[in-house]
Amino acid sequence: xxxxxxxxxxxxxxxxxxxxxxxxxxxxxxxxxxxxxxxxxxxxxxxxxxxxxxxxxxxxxxxxxxxxxxxxxxxxxxxxxxxxxxxxxxxxxxxxxxxxxxxxxxxxxxxxxxxxxxxxxxxxxxxxxxxxxxxxxxxxxxxxxxxxxxxxxxxxxxxxxxxxxxxxxxxxxxxxxxxxxxxxxxxxxxxxxxxxxxxxxxxxxxxxxxxxxx
Ligand SMILES: Cc1cc2nc3c(=O)[nH]c(=O)nc-3n(C[C@H](O)[C@H](O)[C@H](O)COP(=O)(O)O)c2cc1C
Numbered sequence: 001x002x003x004x005x006x007x008x009x010x011x012x013x014x015x016x017x018x019x020x021x022x023x024x025x026x027x028x029x030x031x032x033x034x035x036x037x038x039x040x041x042x043x044x045x046x047x048x049x050x051x052x053x054x055x056x057x058x059x060x061x062x063x064x065x066x067x068x069x070x071x072x073x074x075x076x077x078x079x080x081x082x083x084x085x086x087x088x089x090x091x092x093x094x095x096x097x098x099x100x101x102x103x104x105x106x107x108x109x110x111x112x113x114x115x116x117x118x119x120x121x122x123x124x125x126x127x128x129x130x131x132x133x134x135x136x137x138x139x140x141x142x143x144x145x146x147x148x149x150x151x152x153x154x155x156x157x158x159x160x161x162x163x164x165x166x167x168x169x170x171x172x173x174x175x176x177x178x179x180x181x182x183x184x185x186x187x188x189x190x191x192x193x194x195x196x197x198x199x200x201x202x203x204x205x206x207x208x209x210x211x212x213x214x
Pocket of ligand 1: 094
């Protein structure tokens with residue numbers, strides 16, 4: 001089968017791309033608005049860019065009305081964000097924060113997710129996350145326009161936090177116990193499991209939360 005992107009709608013292309021480009025790591029991105037209200041949302045068009053300088057990228061698409069999502073709007077105004085990594089234990093909380101809350105609603109508070117201060121930026125991070133990266137905005141590039149229009153955000157990593165129980169006596173990361181999850185197509189995810197418990201590495205599904213706004 002051959003697919004010509006010119007013949008498909010944005011929605012159809014989204015389905016093909018998100019079912020083919022798998023598994024995708026998940027950036028659980030925290031930001032703050034200029035008047036100090038925190039925001040937290042997941043993004044799976046996410047990856048590292050490089051180590052020199054230390055940079056990561058993620059891609060917040062425009063909302064259905066063509067305006068930027070709250071995460072991008074905040075980053076454009078403050079130039080700061082934190083990327084929290086997602087383990088299986090955080091899957092439900094992460095998914096809950098993907099609901100389309102109105103601008104100015106704090107998903108940390110709504111979903112009872114504990115905040116911790118960052119060291120170098122004025123943005124809260126997820127206190128219990130396996131790891132968090134404090135970032136300053138390197139580049140925000142508009143790739144598309146209108147509903148679903150793509151945007152690319154590159155962040156320079158200023159500081160990395162790793163949960164202490166994941167650090168070995170040698171001061172190295174015990175990567176075998178991260179149990180990160182990856183996004184597959186539609187509502188499917190993959191769990192990486194841990195070395196002691198490989199049977200936990202499996203596909204699972206997590207339906208998106210019903211649309212709601214307080
Ligand atoms: C696992 C997961 C991955 C997601 N990845 C993306 C993504 O890469 N780009 C995007 O625009 N939205 C993505 N979303 C949807 C956003 O999280 C959702 O639109 C959210 O409401 C945006 O919040 P904000 O307006 O506070 O920024 C994803 C949702 C989930 C559950």
